[in-house]
Amino acid sequence: MFPPVPNPTTQATPPKFGEQDLMRRSASTVTPPAKRQTGVAKLIDVSKCIGCKACQVACLEWNDLREEVGVNVGVYENPHDLTPNTWTLMRYTEYDNPESGNLEWLIRKDGCMHCEDPGCLKACPAPGAIVQYSNGIVDFVKANCIGCGYCVKGCPFNIPRISKVDQKAYKCTLCSDRVAVGQGPACQKACPTQAIVFGTKDDMKKWADKRVADLKSRGYKNAGLYDPPGVGGTHVMYVLQHADKPQLYAGLANNPTISPIVELWKGLTKYAGLAAIGAFAAFGLLHHIVSGPNRVSDEDERSAKRLAQGQSQ
Amino acid sequence: MKRSEVAPGDSVHPGDPVIVDRYTTAARINHWITATSLVLLALSGLALFHPSLFFLTGLFGGGSTTRMIHPWIGVVLFFGFLGLFLRFWKLNLWERTDNVWLGRLRDVLTGHDENLPEVGKYNAGQKLVFWSMSLLIIVMITSGVVIWEQYFSEYFTIEQKRIAILIHAISAIVAICVWIVHVYAAIWVRGTISAMTRGRVTGGWAWRHHRRWLKELVTGRP
Numbered sequence A: 001m002f003p004p005v006p007n008p009t010t011q012a013t014p015p016k017f018g019e020q021d022l023m024r025r026s027a028s029t030v031t032p033p034a035k036r037q038t039g040v041a042k043l044i045d046v047s048k049c050i051g052c053k054a055c056q057v058a059c060l061e062w063n064d065l066r067e068e069v070g071v072n073v074g075v076y077e078n079p080h081d082l083t084p085n086t087w088t089l090m091r092y093t094e095y096d097n098p099e100s101g102n103l104e105w106l107i108r109k110d111g112c113m114h115c116e117d118p119g120c121l122k123a124c125p126a127p128g129a130i131v132q133y134s135n136g137i138v139d140f141v142k143a144n145c146i147g148c149g150y151c152v153k154g155c156p157f158n159i160p161r162i163s164k165v166d167q168k169a170y171k172c173t174l175c176s177d178r179v180a181v182g183q184g185p186a187c188q189k190a191c192p193t194q195a196i197v198f199g200t201k202d203d204m205k206k207w208a209d210k211r212v213a214d215l216k217s218r219g220y221k222n223a224g225l226y227d228p229p230g231v232g233g234t235h236v237m238y239v240l241q242h243a244d245k246p247q248l249y250a251g252l253a254n255n256p257t258i259s260p261i262v263e264l265w266k267g268l269t270k271y272a273g274l275a276a277i278g279a280f281a282a283f284g285l286l287h288h289i290v291s292g293p294n295r296v297s298d299e300d301e302r303s304a305k306r307l308a309q310g311q312s313q
Numbered sequence B: 001m002k003r004s005e006v007a008p009g010d011s012v013h014p015g016d017p018v019i020v021d022r023y024t025t026a027a028r029i030n031h032w033i034t035a036t037s038l039v040l041l042a043l044s045g046l047a048l049f050h051p052s053l054f055f056l057t058g059l060f061g062g063g064s065t066t067r068m069i070h071p072w073i074g075v076v077l078f079f080g081f082l083g084l085f086l087r088f089w090k091l092n093l094w095e096r097t098d099n100v101w102l103g104r105l106r107d108v109l110t111g112h113d114e115n116l117p118e119v120g121k122y123n124a125g126q127k128l129v130f131w132s133m134s135l136l137i138i139v140m141i142t143s144g145v146v147i148w149e150q151y152f153s154e155y156f157t158i159e160q161k162r163i164a165i166l167i168h169a170i171s172a173i174v175a176i177c178v179w180i181v182h183v184y185a186a187i188w189v190r191g192t193i194s195a196m197t198r199g200r201v202t203g204g205w206a207w208r209h210h211r212r213w214l215k216e217l218v219t220g221r222p
Ligand code: HEM
Pocket: A125, A148, B038, B041, B042, B044, B045, B046, B048, B049, B050, B066, B067, B068, B069, B070, B071, B072, B073, B074, B075, B077, B078, B137, B140, B141, B143, B144, B145, B147, B148, B149, B165, B168, B169, B172, B173, B175, B176
């Protein structure tokens, strides 16, 4: 068993991280703090998940969210997708394993991966609407969000959702408020099988190694850790029975990276665009200085007059 | 048969100087609605385009209202430009002399109008501005709807939205550059701005820059 995060004291505790620990801030330049916090991570062991959705409930509960009563279309997913209120969602896949002949029920807890290289943050145009703390947590700051939906385009995991009520972006916060006072995320706390564990990223990787070894000993030869390098690694990781085929798990990206289109839009286009506008304006200014205004001469006026009179006579 | 270069409302008034009516009141109102919305769109768009310009959201009452209002101004621009398009498209059709004019761009830029072919109501430069704006506005409204999160987010995939916003940003930049050319030309060629403010120009201006148009107005023959 993984040692659970101890219960909190009843004393007020000052937050362990805050503004001074920002690694990145959307549409702003920040100097990263000299001293980094220890990286944290949530490890989701798909092989241990029983699909009870306690984590989903805990998330609603802790974050004071209410989901609309939906419609049953005969699947386990409820609601049918992540929403501005559902920041984590259990996704169920029935996998007919051709090698073993077993029917496997793969249940993945979907939600923000807290990327080390967050596409949402890089796409966001509003200063400070998305921040990344030095412990790896990527958080949305509602007060600064303008509801443009750029984060939706930036995210390689299809996570952020824009509320139709207040036009703000929402996603998992990794319970930054709980982590700040030494607690684990609410979902982790609620999980009855320890399929979700929380700690430093290093510890989580070590724990994952044990879990992977265990799975391999039970015949899952491709078991492994999902910590995709394309986004610099993530602060929410999965232990997968079939780490060679992440796609099996309700379409988990095989090798997620920030889309090249987003990189182009947020990279070259910005510099080339501003340069082009500047160049056109500068050309106009220079041209005017060099060649002076194009004035109508008295001769032009006289010619027009001759033309007009010649005709009216 | 040569085509007529005269639009409804164009007329010439002999005098000193000769006065030529170039745009009707309706055309001018139409133009200024379009122009205002284009400037507001460029400002509100650029505010989201680059962090160093985010302060421009202050002109529109903050980030959220900028985000909210920009596409609506786009709708105004679209219909405004549609009006201009319907008014002006015919006289902006390309002619063979336009190639000659463009080929002598050096004379254009140095103000040697005497070396240029006689021009009708619009010269090749004006026509290029007209057609590129027409195209760009179609591209911008189309891509703009795809990225209009508030009302249209459900109808497009994320990949489509990524492509659309890239296209939107690039076409907006090109449109702003075309706009700079348009405004600069109006300032550089003195006597032009009154065409859109009071609707008329002097005969000398028309003689110098749009002689074929002036001649047709005077003689009544294309
Ligand atoms: C014609 C109709 C148009 C529509 C429907 C439209 C819509 C949009 C939308 C929905 C956005 C995303 C931000 C937001 O939600 O407000 C946007 C961004 C933008 N728009 Fe437009 N727009 C239009 C025309 C224009 C024009 C004419 C310009 C410039 C001359 C322009 C320049 C921009 C720029 C620079 C951005 C920011 C792109 C970025 O962040 O990279 N738009 N537009």
